[in-house]
Each structure stands twice: as structure tokens, then as C-alpha cells.
Amino acid sequence: MYTRRHFLTQSPALLALLAGLPALANTRKKTILLRSSWQTVNIGDIGHTPGVITLIEKYIPEANVILWPSSVDNGVKEMLQQRFPKVRIVQTEAEITAAITESDFLVHGSGPSLVARKDVERWAATGKPYGIYGITFPGYYGEPSESQKAMLPTEVALLTGAKFAYFRDSISLDFARNNGVTSPVMGFAPDGAFAVDLTNEAAADAFMQQHGLEKGKFLCVIPRQRYTPYWEIPSKNRPLDEKRNDRNQEMREHDNAPIREAIIAIARQTTMKLLICPEDETQVKLGKEILLDKLPEDVKPKVVWRDRYWLTDEALSTYRRSAGLFGLEMHSPIMCIGHGVPAIVGRFAEQSSKGVMWKDIGLGEWLFDMDVPGDVQKIGPAALAMAKDPAAAKRTARKGQAFVQQKQRETMGVLRKALG
Incomplete structure (x- = not known):
């Protein structure tokens, strides 16, 4: 047939x-x-x-x-x-x-x-x-x-x-x-x-072991200046921007002192350790100068300063092992929330409108405008609350993660x- x-x-x-x-x-x-x-x-x-x-x-x-x-x-x-x-x-x-x-x-x-x-x-x-x-x-x-x-x-x-x-x-x-x-x-x-899911587990484990950091028992902290001083990065080969540098010098204590005070409160009132780390290359030096070097002697033993820049995979592997993050940057908090890790954002006008996304994803309670005196006073207590009740902070983070x-x-x- x-x-x-x-x-x-x-x-x-x-x-x-x-x-x-x-x-x-x-x-x-x-x-x-x-x-x-x-x-x-x-x-x-x-x-x-x-x-x-x-x-x-x-x-x-x-x-x-x-x-x-x-x-x-x-x-x-x-x-x-x-x-x-x-x-x-x-x-x-x-x-x-x-x-x-x-x-x-x-x-x-x-x-x-x-x-x-x-x-x-x-x-x-x-x-x-x-x-x-x-x-x-x-x-x-x-x-x-x-x-x-x-x-x-x-x-x-x-x-x-x-x-x-x-x-x-x-x-x-x-x-x-x-x-x-x-x-x-x-x-x-x-x-x-x-949505980043890069990992470098070995590097994160080695760094944490070297500095006595335990999973879930430390918070990450990131300082920032009003403008990224690209003139300090050799590979960028940019001349000094005097106007932006002047603005940085004018505001860096104003912006970072509340972060430093939060470190002190957390170190003295909780069992958490703190890791001062960078989001960009220039923040390695900044973290030492504006945060670590100005801490009281009784606080310094509970604080680790990362003395070199890192790539996204090692940073994210470390953030995922932490109890949360706070500071004046945007993308480290973004990567944290993407993995359900609590993260507090401090922002200012020079960063453009990107910080507003924290309200947009339902985390307005963790967004603080450093140009608003009332917010400046609240960022430290919010970080301390995160350290004192990691479980509650985790629930808030997962709310933002689900929306995203x-x-x-x-x-x-x-x-x-x-x-x-």
C-alpha cells in the first residue's frame, strides 16, 4: 500500500x-x-x-x-x-x-x-x-x-x-x-x-577564615564619597576634578560619620563583627581613612578592613555569608537583596535617582537620604536593629526579593x- x-x-x-x-x-x-x-x-x-x-x-x-x-x-x-x-x-x-x-x-x-x-x-x-x-x-x-x-x-x-x-x-x-x-x-x-549568581566560594571561605569571620555573624559596611574619584584610579588616567574633589572633601565626614557611629553601636551592643569592604577600587583607602582609623580602640578588634579590591564573584559569595550590609553604595545592596540578604542604602543627590528603586521594590524603610537631616539620624539605628534581629531583617529582605x-x-x- x-x-x-x-x-x-x-x-x-x-x-x-x-x-x-x-x-x-x-x-x-x-x-x-x-x-x-x-x-x-x-x-x-x-x-x-x-x-x-x-x-x-x-x-x-x-x-x-x-x-x-x-x-x-x-x-x-x-x-x-x-x-x-x-x-x-x-x-x-x-x-x-x-x-x-x-x-x-x-x-x-x-x-x-x-x-x-x-x-x-x-x-x-x-x-x-x-x-x-x-x-x-x-x-x-x-x-x-x-x-x-x-x-x-x-x-x-x-x-x-x-x-x-x-x-x-x-x-x-x-x-x-x-x-x-x-x-x-x-x-x-x-x-x-x-540577578547576579556569580560565586567564588573558595576565596570567600579563605578570607573569612583568615579574619575570623563566621557565617551569619558579621555585617558588611561600605563607605562612599559624593563623586567617585576616578582620578585616583591609575587605569582611568583622568586628571583631578577640583570641583568634585572639593565637594567630596566637604561632605565625606558628614556622610560617613553616621556609618562609623553605626559600626561603634553594633560592635558594643551585639556579638556581630563588621567587615569594611569596597564596591569600587577607591573605597579600599576610603574605608581605612574615614571608618577604621577613626574607630575607638575598644571597637577595632571586632572590625575587619578589606585591604584590596575584589571582583563581583568573591564579593557576592561573602555577602551571602553575612547577616546583612549597610552603607552608602547601591549595587552591593542590590546583589544582597537578589539573594535575600538584608541591605540598607544611604543615598544623596549626586548619585542620581537610582536609590529610589529601594522604595519601588518595597524597601523604603531601608532607604536613607543623607541630604535630609532626619534620615541621617535614622540610618545608624536601622543598622543596629538589623544586627540585633537578623531574622526580622531577613524577612524584610525576602519581601523585596519576591517583588524583584x-x-x-x-x-x-x-x-x-x-x-x-
């Missing part, structure tokens, strides 16, 4: 024709080009990238990912390749051009602004779709320059042309809407660094749909 199966098996030409039909051709794996990795002197800027890749891996496992970075030096490239061996990293112009041709969709990763505006423009010229995932907008640190103001219409047009435009804080979302951004999908998306994870599912669903 001449059956349908017999017909197909005897018709290789027909099988080849069927394989070429659009319905079948569209089953090929789509490729996402991730524009991210802004710099490597800050563990948070490093963290944006592995966070977003982890989300794509989790929610869109059928997609390929190519990373188009600004910087992956200082061991970051190797760290990413170890965690994501299937992700291709393109750096030369030839590699980038080929990746643009090959990819189906571009995602501009989390960052302090539309960092890669020119590269999004380049992609948009291809006519292929793109999306913006979790940025602060416009992201000015202080008053915008004339060149920044001039670029705003272009940025508004690029955001409007995106399949989705997600912002990592509500102030940025409102600014975008009020300034003419009309992307089909606009909303809040958690900073990509919430729900938003991650929703926003990755939008990306998956946009891929087609």
Missing part, C-alpha cells in the same frame, strides 16, 4: 522543500546581542552583565546570547566565560559588525543612563528590533552639561523606537513619560545586578515575546 509515510520517505526533494518553509525556518534559535559591561573598577557595573545573562538563561533558554562590552579587563572576561561558556564576547570592530549582522535583537543592559546611545543608534539603523532594560534616565550626576541636554531629544527618540523601555527607578520612568518617550511597553524593571523576582519574570516575558 502506497502510504503517506512511504511517499515522504521516498521523496528527499520534498523533504528539503519542507525544511525550507518559513514556518520551520523560524524554529531556529534567536540571538540576543547584549550591549553592557560598562567598566570593571566597580563590582556593581560588572554585575549588570551577568545578571541580565542569568535572566535570559533562566527565562529564555532557547536564545543565544552575544555580549558586546565596553570593558571586560581586570579578570572580568575570564570570570564571565567561566560562568557562561556559551556566551560569545565580541570586542574587535570585525567581531562587532558580524555580531550585529547575526543577531536578531539588541538589549541595552542596565546602567546609569542610556550609556551606549551611539551603539543603539547604529543598531536601530539596521531596522531590527531592540529593547532597553533597567536604566536610570536621563542619569545626570548633578546639573546636566549643555552637551547632555543636546542629546536628550535623540535619546527620547531611541527609547520611543524600542520594543520596550524599562527603567530601574520610578523617577526615571516618570521623567521619560513627561519628556515624550512613548515606547509600546514602558515600566519598571529591576537593575540587572539583582516577579518583575524579572514579567519583563523577561516581554523580551521573549519581542523575540518572536
Whole structure:
């Protein structure tokens, strides 16, 4: 009997024709080009990238990912390749051009602004779709320059042309809407660094053992100045910014003294130890000068100062072993909450609006504005309360974590749909 199966098996030409039909051709794996990795002197800027890749891996496992970075030096490239061996990293112009041709969709990763505006423009010229995932907008640190103001219409047009435009804080979302951004999908998306899952267990264990730190029995502390003093980082090769340096000197005791007082209270009133650690390279020295060296002698034995910068994997492995974190930085708290670890944020105007995301994810009680006298007085007691009742702090952290994870599912669903 001449059956349908017999017909197909005897018709290789027909099988080849069927394989070429659009319905079948569209089953090929789509490729996402991730524009991210802004710099490597800050563990948070490093963290944006592995966070977003982890989300794509989790929610869109059928997609390929190519990373188009600004910087992956200082061991970051190797760290990413170890965690994501299937992700291709393109750096030369030839590699980038080929990746643009090959990819189906571009995602501009989390960052302090539309960092890669020119590269999004380049992609948009291809006519292929793109999306913006979790940025602060416009992201000015202080008053915008004339060149920044001039670029705003272009940025508004690029955001409007995106399949989705997600912002990592509500102030940025409102600014975008009020300034003419009309992307089909606009909303809040958690900073990509919430999803980082890099680990370096061996390094964290060795450091903790060396300094007598026990799991769940220490808190991490991070100092900060109003502006990151990039002129102190040799690899940046930047001249001294006298205006910003003057502002740093004016405010660094005002901002960090409450953090120091919290260390003293925790050391004297609880059994917790404290680890002074950096989020960026310049905070190693700052931690010693503004926190450690000014502590009373009876407190110093309970305080550990990390005397060198670390990468995101070792930092996160250490944070996960702690009872929580407090200070004046943003992305170490982000990574903590992503893993259900309590984290208190102190912010100020020079950091842009990104700190507001703590209210947006339901952790307003752990957000303190160092430009508001009442908040300055409250950050220390909040840190002490975290140290005294770790279980309650953990419950609060998990509340924020659950909100973030729900938003991650929703926003990755939008990306998956946009891929087609």
C-alpha cells in the first residue's frame, strides 16, 4: 500500500522543500546581542552583565546570547566565560559588525543612563528590533552639561523606537513619560545586578577564615564619597576634578560619620563583627581613612578592613555569608537583596535617582537620604536593629526579593515575546 509515510520517505526533494518553509525556518534559535559591561573598577557595573545573562538563561533558554562590552579587563572576561561558556564576547570592530549582522535583537543592559546611545543608534539603523532594560534616565550626576541636554531629544527618540523601555527607578520612568518617550511597553524593571549568581566560594571561605569571620555573624559596611574619584584610579588616567574633589572633601565626614557611629553601636551592643569592604577600587583607602582609623580602640578588634579590591564573584559569595550590609553604595545592596540578604542604602543627590528603586521594590524603610537631616539620624539605628534581629531583617529582605523576582519574570516575558 502506497502510504503517506512511504511517499515522504521516498521523496528527499520534498523533504528539503519542507525544511525550507518559513514556518520551520523560524524554529531556529534567536540571538540576543547584549550591549553592557560598562567598566570593571566597580563590582556593581560588572554585575549588570551577568545578571541580565542569568535572566535570559533562566527565562529564555532557547536564545543565544552575544555580549558586546565596553570593558571586560581586570579578570572580568575570564570570570564571565567561566560562568557562561556559551556566551560569545565580541570586542574587535570585525567581531562587532558580524555580531550585529547575526543577531536578531539588541538589549541595552542596565546602567546609569542610556550609556551606549551611539551603539543603539547604529543598531536601530539596521531596522531590527531592540529593547532597553533597567536604566536610570536621563542619569545626570548633578546639573546636566549643555552637551547632555543636546542629546536628550535623540535619546527620547531611541527609547520611543524600542520594543520596550524599562527603567530601574520610578523617577526615571516618570521623567521619560513627561519628556515624550512613548515606547509600546514602558515600566519598571529591576537593575540587572539583582540577578547576579556569580560565586567564588573558595576565596570567600579563605578570607573569612583568615579574619575570623563566621557565617551569619558579621555585617558588611561600605563607605562612599559624593563623586567617585576616578582620578585616583591609575587605569582611568583622568586628571583631578577640583570641583568634585572639593565637594567630596566637604561632605565625606558628614556622610560617613553616621556609618562609623553605626559600626561603634553594633560592635558594643551585639556579638556581630563588621567587615569594611569596597564596591569600587577607591573605597579600599576610603574605608581605612574615614571608618577604621577613626574607630575607638575598644571597637577595632571586632572590625575587619578589606585591604584590596575584589571582583563581583568573591564579593557576592561573602555577602551571602553575612547577616546583612549597610552603607552608602547601591549595587552591593542590590546583589544582597537578589539573594535575600538584608541591605540598607544611604543615598544623596549626586548619585542620581537610582536609590529610589529601594522604595519601588518595597524597601523604603531601608532607604536613607543623607541630604535630609532626619534620615541621617535614622540610618545608624536601622543598622543596629538589623544586627540585633537578623531574622526580622531577613524577612524584610525576602519581601523585596519576591517583588524583584516577579518583575524579572514579567519583563523577561516581554523580551521573549519581542523575540518572536
